[in-house]
Amino acid sequence: MKTPIFNIHDLILVLTSVVCLLLVVFYWVLAQQKTLSARFLSGFFLGVGISALCNLLLWSDVVFPQSEFSKKLLLVGLVGAIIGKSLCLYFYVLSITKEQFSTERLHALHLIHLTIIPAALLAGLDSDHLRFLPGIYTEYSVQLTNALWHYLKCLPMLYAFAAAWQIRRYKQQLKNFYSSLQLDGPWWLFILTMGFALNWAWSLIVHLLGQSINASISDNFGIVDNYLTFFLVNALFIYSLLYAHQLLHPAEKSRERETVSQVTSDLDIQSIRDAMEKYQLYLKPNLTIEEFAKQVGIHYREVSSIINKEFNTNFFEFVNEYRVKKAKSLLQDSASADKTILDILLESGFNSKSSFHRFFKRYTGMSAADFRKKQQSAQTQQPE
Secondary structure (H helix, E strand, O other): OOOOOOOHHHHHHHHHHHHHHHHHHHHHHHOOOOOHHHHHHHHHHHHHHHHHHHHHHHHOOOOOOOOHHHHHHHHHHHHHHHHHHHHHHHHHHHHHHOOOOOOOHHHHHHHHHHHHHHHHHHOOOOHHHHOOOOOOOOHHHHHHHHHHHHHHHHHHHHHHHHHHHHHHHHHHHHHHHEOOOOOHHHHHHHHHHHHHHHHHHHHHHHHHHOOOOOHHHHHHHHHHHHHHHHHHHHHHHHHHHHOHHHOOOOOOOOOOOOOOOOOOOHHHHHHHHHHHHOOOHHHOOOOEHHHHHHHHOOOHHHHHHHHHHHOOOOHHHHHHHHHHHHHHHHHHOHHHOOOOHHHHHHHOOOOOHHHHHHHHHHHHOOOHHHHHHHHHHHHHHOOO
C-alpha cells in the first residue's frame, strides 16, 4: 500500500486488528469455559490480528519502521503470526471435530515451521527485504526473500485445505454413526474453512502475479484479500458462538485392538435387513449405530463395515432410505389420507422437516405433497 495510513483500505487492516484483539479478550476474559478449542480459536484471531497489523506497518510509507531492530522485529512478527494462524485454525478444527481431543507429542512437529524465523534472521533478512526495496539486494538475498514469501503464502492455504479435509472426513464419520443429525454446524464450518483456504489461495495467486503484472493492479488485487479476511474473521466468530458447541461426535476408535470379523456372513447381512424390514428399528428418530448393533447382536464397527460394503452406503443414508419407504407407504395408504405431512414424517422416524424433505425428494424426485397428490390422482382415475 502506497497511500497514508488512514485511507479506507488501511482502515480495514486496523479494524481487523482491533476486532481480533477484542475477540481474544472475549474468549480469555468473558467466556466461562476456556476449552482447548477456545484457546486455539483465540490463537487464530491473535495471529490474524498481528499479521494484519504487520502488513499495515510493512507496506505503509508513513509508519514504516526505521531502526534495524524494529525491521527485524517486524519480520519476526509477520512470519510468526502467519505460522501461528495457520496452525491454530487447523488445530481449532481438530479440537471441535474430535471427541476428547488433546495435544500429543507428535503435534509438536508442526512447530518446526517456526524455525524459519531464526533461519531468516541468520540470513540477514528484515522488513526492507520483504518490501523488495531497491539498493539492498544481492542475487542471493533476492532468492531467499522470494522463497520466504512463497513459503508464507503457501503455508496458510495448505493448513486451511487440510482443515477442510478434516471437516469432510468428520461429516462422513457422523453419517456412519448417526441416523438423524443436523449438518448445519459442520456445513458452515466447512464453508468458512474453505473460505479461508480460498482467500489465502487468492493471496498466493496475487503474490505470483505480482512478479509479472503492473504493481498498481497487483496492489488492488491484494486489497481484496484484506476485505475477505475481515469478513471471514467475523463470520468464524459468529459460527463459534452459534454452532461449535452443538457439534456431535462419533465414537472414537479404542486404542485397544478390537476383534472385528473380516468375513461378512450371510446371517449378519440378513440380521441387519430383518432389523430394518421386520423390526423397523428405523422408526426410532435418534437411532445410533451402537444402539442398532446391540439389537442385531453385532459389533457396531462390523455393522458399519457391512453397510458400507454390502449395501454401498453409510448408516445415515441406509436408515433414512427405509424411512422414506415408510413415508411413501403411508402417503399411498388411504387410511392415512387425513394425516398431515408432519404426522407422516414423524411416524416414519424422521425428527426434522428439512431432513425429511431433502431425503424424500432425493429418492422420489418430488416433494411429499406432490407425491401424495399424484397417488390420489392415480387412485381416482382407476376404474371401479
